[in-house]
Amino acid sequence: MLPRELFRKDPERIRRMLRSRHTEAPLDRLLEVDRQWRDLLTTLEELKARRNAGSKEIGLLFKDGKRDEAEARKASMSRLGDEIKDLEERTSGLEQEVETLELTIPNLLDAEVPEGANEDDNREIRRWGDPPSFDFSCQAHWDLGPALGILDFEQAAKLAGARFAVLRGPGAALERALISFMLDIHTREHGYTEVLTPYLVNSTSLQGTGQLPKFADDLFHIDGHDLYLIPTAEVPVTNLHRDESLDESAIPLRYCAFTPCFRAEAGSHGRDVRGLIRQHQFHKVELVQLTTPWTASDALEQLTGHAEVILQRLDLPYRVMTLCSGDVGFSAAKTYDIEVWLPGQDRYREISSCSNFSDFQARRAHLRYRPAEGGKARLLHTVNGSGLAVGRTLVAVLENYQQQDGSVVVPEVLRPYMGGMELIEPI
RNA sequence: GGAGAGGUGCCGGAGUGGUCGAACGGGGCGGUCUCGAAAACCGCUGACCUUUCACGAGGUCCAAGGGUUCGAAUCCCUUCCUCUCCGCCA
Structure with missing residues (x-):
């Protein structure tokens, strides 16, 4: 607002x-x-x-x-x-x-956002790592996973329909390892406080972060209740301090949260129909910072860096894009997308989206702080981003760490989280 | 789900129809005193909206939404939330 x-x-x-x-x-x-x-x-x-x-x-x-x-x-x-x-x-x-x-007017754009009509005009600002070169024809995860017996889309369809997946054995363990790994880095090294929130929220919360009233079609609604499945942990975490005035001494607040995320994907029929890329339910570790107006811009750089660290430790090649004016989301003033290299698809795919929302969400959700020098309460600024989307990270691990025989090497940093397992072989 | 008790300002807590935006206490801020501090004493201390160049003026807010009344924090209805006991359940 x-x-x-x-x-x-x-x-x-x-x-x-x-x-x-x-x-x-x-x-x-x-x-x-x-x-x-x-x-x-x-x-x-x-x-x-x-x-x-x-x-x-x-x-x-x-x-x-x-x-x-x-x-x-x-x-x-x-x-x-x-x-x-x-x-x-x-x-x-x-x-x-x-x-x-x-409530239907989008946020003002940051002056640094490049002009552009759509995602084709997004600007690459840096790259990290080199895409692996395979001396065999590499597979997409939707072939690799089922062949290993760790990923099953047919059983998921039986349970819930399209855009769901079942992970099995080392696949499920790998997902869980990624979640713990990410949370440990962010809490122990990056200074975030872990929170575990409700996965259902009311409409006021969704209005606070900007999903409602405009984007109701993207959400799953619980019949007969004022409750929605969260599309991202951004919603419950940002709303933690709704209608509060915090002391400036408590700012910035840094939260990370693991949650499942639920998206109706109403407008994406025919897009990414194969594999784990676009699911109705997926896991995400989210980073959220509540800052003063003067530090939000730095916080976005910092938070994006925190997300990048995860990819660096996993040794997954990626690039960082600045979204152009036509591609920045409704509530955001500026957004960096981190795109990970997926050999199976021979391209970079979004794995994290980090945004500065300036005071847009704070005004909707009444997030304020009392300045240390006294005076009237001011609006906080909010910054958040994925750190990272877990399902897509699992995809990136499978595709980047695959071997000729269809097995997948477990990245070293994840082995302690998987009982020392070094290789995922067909079950 | 059943029975009961509640939801008031930064916090605690009064207030059952008329100068109540709200007693009192605590906290915070400022002052007196002091070499300084503590104590004591004095004063100040909510948010939002409209209007105005400004000074200011006006309105709204006692969980939320309706109703009764000239007038509602106070009476009535509905909803939400919290607590206690019972039931159920992981």
């Missing part, structure tokens, strides 16, 4: 942002409804001021024992009450429309 004074005083700035994002939003409607709302509100508040004064007088008259005079005043006050009630209904209707509309 953007500050109201911005669209009132500088709507052109928002129009430029929308053009740059190659998107549209009901800004004109918002401006019009906001104008109407404020006009009515002014009138309404005048009436209420009169009622307050009048009621006070009636109270005093009763106190002085002037019953008749008081009763006489009641009649006109009653009419005023009806008038207020009517005007109140219209005013709150307009106010609600303003609130609904402003």
Whole structure:
């Protein structure tokens, strides 16, 4: 959510942002409804001021024992009450429309975001590691995994349908090893506090981080309850401090969380239909930082680096992309995507998305801090990113560590987490 | 799921229809005193919205949403949440 004074005083700035994002939003409607709302509100508040004064007088008259005079005043006050009630209904209707509309305006973009229409215009800023060269024809994970007996899509389809997977034996252990490995690095070396949150959240939480009201179709909703399966741990973790004012001395807060994530993938029919890349349910270790306005930008660089460390320790080649204006998500001001090399697909694929949301989520979720030097509470800034998407990391390990005979070498850093296992061979 | 008790400001906790945005205590901030500190004493100390160039003015908020009333933290209804006991369950 953007500050109201911005669209009132500088709507052109928002129009430029929308053009740059190659998107549209009901800004004109918002401006019009906001104008109407404020006009009515002014009138309404005048009436209420009169009622307050009048009621006070009636109270005093009763106190002085002037019953008749008081009763006489009641009649006109009653009419005023009806008038207020009517005007109140219209005013709150307009106010609600303003609130609904402003929730559909995306965040302003950081000045460093390159111009561009879509993902083809994203800019590569660095690369790490060299893609492995195989002297045999390498396989995609959706062939490797089932052949090893550690990955089964058919059984998953029987249980739940398309876009689910069953991991078995060393496959399940590898997933679990990755989760523990990532959490250990982030908590022990990068200073994050691990939290384990609910996997179901209410609509207020989803509005706080920006998934609602605009992206309801991407979510799984629990019938008969105000509860949704989380699409990312970003939602519960960022909302931990919703409606709070933290002490500046506690800032920055760094949280990491392992959760399953659930996505309806409503708009992605036909995309990534094979394999583990795009699932309705997947595991992710998420990094979240709550910072002051001045440190958010550094925090994004730092947090992206924290995610990169995981890939470096696993010796998986990757590159970092700055998303262009047309590809930055609704709530984000700036985003780095980390893309890991997948030999089976002969290309880099997103494995982490790290964003600075400036005060956009904080304004929605009322995340504030009290400055150490005193004064009014200020909005926090939020920064988060995957550290990493676990399923896709498992894919990257399988494909990058495969051998000619179809076995997969276990990366050294994961062996302690897998009872010393060095090689995954067909079951 | 059943029975009961509750949800008030940064915290504790009063307040059952009229100067209540809310007593009192604690905390925090400032001051007096002191070489300094403690203690004591004094003062200040919520958020949001509209309006105004500004000073200021007005409105809203006592879990949330409705209702009664000239007037609601206080009365009524609904929902949510917390706690205790029972049941059930991992």
